[in-house]
Amino acid sequence: MSSVITETAVTIRVDDQEVAVPDGATILDACDAAGVETPTICYGPTLTPVNVCRVCVVELDGSRALVPSCSRPAEEGMVVHTDSERVRHSRKMVLEFLATGVDVSQAVELSQWAEHYGADPDRYVPGGQTMDEPVRVQDNLYIRDYDKCVLCYRCVEACGDDAQHTYAISVAGRGFGARISTEFDVTLPDSACVYCGNCVAVCPTNALQFKTEFDLRQTDDWRPEDQTVTQTVCSYCGVGCNLELHVQDNQIVKCTSPDDHDVTSGNLCIKGRFGWNYV
Amino acid sequence: MPPRLRGHPLADLHFGDDQPTEAEQAAIDAIVPPADAATVVETERIVRGGRSRRHGLRHLLLPVLHSLQHEIGWISPGGLNGAAERLGVPPAEAYGVATFYELLRTTDPGHRDDVVHVCVDPACAMAGNNDLRTSLEAEGARVHDSPCLGQCERAPALFVQGVGRPDRVPDDDDEEFSLPQAGDPGLRVLRRLGEVDPTSLESYLDHGGYEALARAIEMGPDAVIAAISDAGLSGRGGAAFPTGIKWRAVADEPGPDKHVVANCDESEPGTFKDRIVCEHDPFAVIESMTIAGLATGSPHGWIYIRGEYPRATARLESAIAQARVAGLLGDDVAGSGQRFDIEVRRGAGAYICGEETALFNSIEGFRGEPRNKPPFPTTHGLFSQPTAINNPETLINVLDVLVDGPDAYRSVGTERSPGTRLFCLSGRVAVPGLYEVPFGTTLGELLDLAGGPTGSLASVLLGGAAGVFVGPDALDMPLSLEDTREAGATLGSGVVMVFDDTVDMEAVVVRIAEFFRDESCGQCVPCRVGTQRQHEVLVELQSSGQPLAPQRAELIDDMALAMVDASICGLGHTAASAVRSALSLGLIGNSQ
Ligand SMILES: Cc1cc2nc3c(=O)[nH]c(=O)nc-3n(C[C@H](O)[C@H](O)[C@H](O)COP(=O)(O)O)c2cc1C
Numbered sequence: 124m125s126s127v128i129t130e131t132a133v134t135i136r137v138d139d140q141e142v143a144v145p146d147g148a149t150i151l152d153a154c155d156a157a158g159v160e161t162p163t164i165c166y167g168p169t170l171t172p173v174n175v176c177r178v179c180v181v182e183l184d185g186s187r188a189l190v191p192s193c194s195r196p197a198e199e200g201m202v203v204h205t206d207s208e209r210v211r212h213s214r215k216m217v218l219e220f221l222a223t224g225v226d227v228s229q230a231v232e233l234s235q236w237a238e239h240y241g242a243d244p245d246r247y248v249p250g251g252q253t254m255d256e257p258v259r260v261q262d263n264l265y266i267r268d269y270d271k272c273v274l275c276y277r278c279v280e281a282c283g284d285d286a287q288h289t290y291a292i293s294v295a296g297r298g299f300g301a302r303i304s305t306e307f308d309v310t311l312p313d314s315a316c317v318y319c320g321n322c323v324a325v326c327p328t329n330a331l332q333f334k335t336e337f338d339l340r341q342t343d344d345w346r347p348e349d350q351t352v353t354q355t356v357c358s359y360c361g362v363g364c365n366l367e368l369h370v371q372d373n374q375i376v377k378c379t380s381p382d383d384h385d386v387t388s389g390n391l392c393i394k395g396r397f398g399w400n401y402v
Numbered sequence: 403m404p405p406r407l408r409g410h411p412l413a414d415l416h417f418g419d420d421q422p423t424e425a426e427q428a429a430i431d432a433i434v435p436p437a438d439a440a441t442v443v444e445t446e447r448i449v450r451g452g453r454s455r456r457h458g459l460r461h462l463l464l465p466v467l468h469s470l471q472h473e474i475g476w477i478s479p480g481g482l483n484g485a486a487e488r489l490g491v492p493p494a495e496a497y498g499v500a501t502f503y504e505l506l507r508t509t510d511p512g513h514r515d516d517v518v519h520v521c522v523d524p525a526c527a528m529a530g531n532n533d534l535r536t537s538l539e540a541e542g543a544r545v546h547d548s549p550c551l552g553q554c555e556r557a558p559a560l561f562v563q564g565v566g567r568p569d570r571v572p573d574d575d576d577e578e579f580s581l582p583q584a585g586d587p588g589l590r591v592l593r594r595l596g597e598v599d600p601t602s603l604e605s606y607l608d609h610g611g612y613e614a615l616a617r618a619i620e621m622g623p624d625a626v627i628a629a630i631s632d633a634g635l636s637g638r639g640g641a642a643f644p645t646g647i648k649w650r651a652v653a654d655e656p657g658p659d660k661h662v663v664a665n666c667d668e669s670e671p672g673t674f675k676d677r678i679v680c681e682h683d684p685f686a687v688i689e690s691m692t693i694a695g696l697a698t699g700s701p702h703g704w705i706y707i708r709g710e711y712p713r714a715t716a717r718l719e720s721a722i723a724q725a726r727v728a729g730l731l732g733d734d735v736a737g738s739g740q741r742f743d744i745e746v747r748r749g750a751g752a753y754i755c756g757e758e759t760a761l762f763n764s765i766e767g768f769r770g771e772p773r774n775k776p777p778f779p780t781t782h783g784l785f786s787q788p789t790a791i792n793n794p795e796t797l798i799n800v801l802d803v804l805v806d807g808p809d810a811y812r813s814v815g816t817e818r819s820p821g822t823r824l825f826c827l828s829g830r831v832a833v834p835g836l837y838e839v840p841f842g843t844t845l846g847e848l849l850d851l852a853g854g855p856t857g858s859l860a861s862v863l864l865g866g867a868a869g870v871f872v873g874p875d876a877l878d879m880p881l882s883l884e885d886t887r888e889a890g891a892t893l894g895s896g897v898v899m900v901f902d903d904t905v906d907m908e909a910v911v912v913r914i915a916e917f918f919r920d921e922s923c924g925q926c927v928p929c930r931v932g933t934q935r936q937h938e939v940l941v942e943l944q945s946s947g948q949p950l951a952p953q954r955a956e957l958i959d960d961m962a963l964a965m966v967d968a969s970i971c972g973l974g975h976t977a978a979s980a981v982r983s984a985l986s987l988g989l990i991g992n993s994q
Pocket residue numbers: 636637638639640641642643645665666667668669670753754755756757758759791792793794796797971972973
């Protein structure tokens with residue numbers, strides 16, 4: 124996070140380029156600075172890295188295994204390879220693995236990377252385990268479709284330490300049976316959830332969706348290409364959160380806030396996020 | 403002990419309507435009395451869960467969940483709410499922790515009977531665990547399949563999880579303990595076992611106990627660590643890391659909040675050495691931990707022991723209590739002026755909690771998920787503070803290094819693997835059990851010591867499920883770190899599981915793959931999905947009766963490479979190793 128970045132610079136080599144990044148920056152930051160695009164799933168610019176998806180791995184000279192670029196601090200003199208055979212293989216396998224058990228059809232970026240690395244989820248044993256979860260529609264604000272969940276922990280971080288400090292959801296279970304859950308899977312209205320929607324905002328796969336979007340998709344009427352986005356400032360209180368209202372056919376269909384906004388870092392409260400539902 | 407938060411009651415935590423019953427409340431009170439309940443200080447505007455609550459009461463979460471499980475038979479919504487409220491932990495996070503462990507239930511079993519855990523891992527499968535299960539079921543027992551219970555030398559193994567009654571291991575009751583090598587003058591680590599009374603400090607003192615601590619106090623921390631480095635002592639928990647370097651690193655960190663942890667989680671299939679050592683020489687574990695505490699300047703000692711070891715736990719606890727009374731633990735250890743004390747924490751059925759950083763998270767009351775390294779435990783260990791974590795076998799070696807000196811220590815073993823090593827022999831061998839031999843002893847010599855293989859030797863699993871299979875041609879292989887590494891094998895935690903040509907190896911390998919699938923923490927994609935898909939491929943192979951198809955072989959290799967390269971921790975790194983060695987040795991995958 125920006126507070127630990129100081130003016131001292133470290134220089135590292137990314138493929139054939141020397142790049143200088145501030146002390147405290149990650150290898151991912153250095154890749155960005157070098158103009159090397161890196162796939163990420165669990166990383167979010169506003170979240171503490173949990174480095175669980177492993178799609179961002181790079182080869183670091185002197186390290187036996189690959190290292191996650193999103194969390195590994197850049198150190199002076201590091202030599203990093205982002206497109207070696209090993210890197211491409213592990214990235215491909217992560218994307219392939221996810222597509223074998225999870226519905227990634229609405230995970231746009233992830234699917235593009237899967238194609239880029241040539242992931243082939245069809246070469247596995249037929250009838251393998253999948254997430255196999257019912258869609259949880261428990262209110263009119265947002266739905267949880269864990270068939271689409273890649274367990275990136277982003278929602279958990281957003282609900283907990285990184286933004287909301289509500290801790291309504293956690294990872295439960297273990298191994299392939301791990302799931303995002305409230306205590307005993309109680310419904311959201313019965314849980315600690317305050318409907319800030321910050322989890323929805325960070326979900327990379329659309330497992331968490333505005334109910335409006337879900338309903339429109341049910342009738343095949345979700346058309347992002349026909350949507351406009353209007354910037355406005357939330358009028359409920361004096362904080363001044365930036366809102367981006369997504370409008371389709373003159374209806375507000377969802378509401379986000381820019382990640383780089385200095386008040387919100389992408390986070391809102393129930394009024395800003397869902398208040399338009401009642402307007 | 404980490405500081406406790408005091409102040410106002412937690413106002414902001416949200417709990418559902420479920421209340422603990424009287425019995426559940428009592429189970430919670432037994433671990434955290436109401437007067438100690440978590441509170442927030444006035445300045446804390448919001449509830450602090452997650453990482454920021456590390457230093458509160460959260461480290462008592464697993465003990466409280468154990469208590470509920472033990473008294474009630476499961477963790478009910480009311481029980482969980484009561485525990486979470488008392489400790490100031492968000493209920494969703496407490497649920498995440500409760501559902502992580504195999505010994506904790508979060509669904510109502512509908513009865514209050516004991517649960518009989520029957521081992522399904524290979525040593526017990528070879529010894530007829532199926533018949534045992536059938537007869538237990540016929541008697542009306544509540545049977546639950548379990549991974550290796552750490553009793554492979556007396557397979558098939560059982561562990562009885564009591565509800566309202568103590569847990570027990572039936573074989574403990576009628577065991578006449580003796581080592582196969584009893585009386586052998588070559589024994590070092592094991593020499594007191596069966597000789598010393600493990601329940602008596604006096605007996606331990608009569609057998610030379612606490613001489614090493616006296617030496618350590620005389621020598622001072624730097625000389626102790628130098629001696630350990632000179633002796634070339636390396637870790638016995640699996641990774642063979644030099645102990646001197648680890649202790650030096652912790653000693654160099656500023657104090658006083660530093661920790662020493664004995665890793666007695668021992669869940670690698672085929673491993674039972676730590677159980678035997680802790681049951682029969684518990685004071686040696688306590689003494690060597692104390693030396694580690696003084697040498698590294700760490701006042702806090704912790705023993706993390708797997709939940710299926712009731713007798714070892716009781717004996718360690720009793721040894722700690724006796725050492726405290728004798729002034730060998732506490733504010734002034736043996737007149738040294740230094741403080742060191744030990745807390746015991748029980749695991750709850752999770753192999754992954756033997757991984758050092760997962761173990762820290764488990765003690766802290768979080769899910770037993772490994773942390774990415776770096777940073778390493780020596781700077782960011784338990785409670786993110788500097789920590790020296792060692793296997794008990796590693797620790798006990800320290801005693802001889804100090805009493806006899808590094809040169810004497812190096813007089814056995816090889817140049818690069820000095821000293822002796824404990825091996826856990828199980829399966830098709832005449833006298834299964836715990837053996838101690840100098841590093842460099844060949845596999846064949848070790849098997850001979852145990853009376854040789856019974857039947858026609860087909861293969862040996864070296865190093866456990868995380869190790870590799872070797873064939874009869876490996877009998878000449880010296881069991882040293884360097885020779886096994888060169889052969890692409892590993893000593894791991896000292897497992898030597900022997901198979902003859904009558905064993906169905908496909909079933910063995912499918913079970914190993916299932917073990918990793920079941921024990922993966924699920925955090926990282928390569929391991930969470932890779933272990934699942936690997937198991938599916940092997941099940942397909944087993945049911946097909948056909949040779950392994952080339953595209954399946956390629957898939958196994960592709961998955962293995964990603965698990966090795968991109969997983970967070972050693973579980974993922976090694977999850978394909980036994981499987982692939984079985985394939986390359988031709989133990990599985992050929993047409994029948
Ligand atoms: C999946 C996994 C399980 C492990 N289980 C154990 C264990 O049960 N006991 C143990 O001492 N080390 C275990 N380890 C190794 C520990 O992480 C650590 O390296 C060891 O406790 C350090 O002690 P040592 O240096 O004395 O060997 C395990 C490692 C992994 C990756």
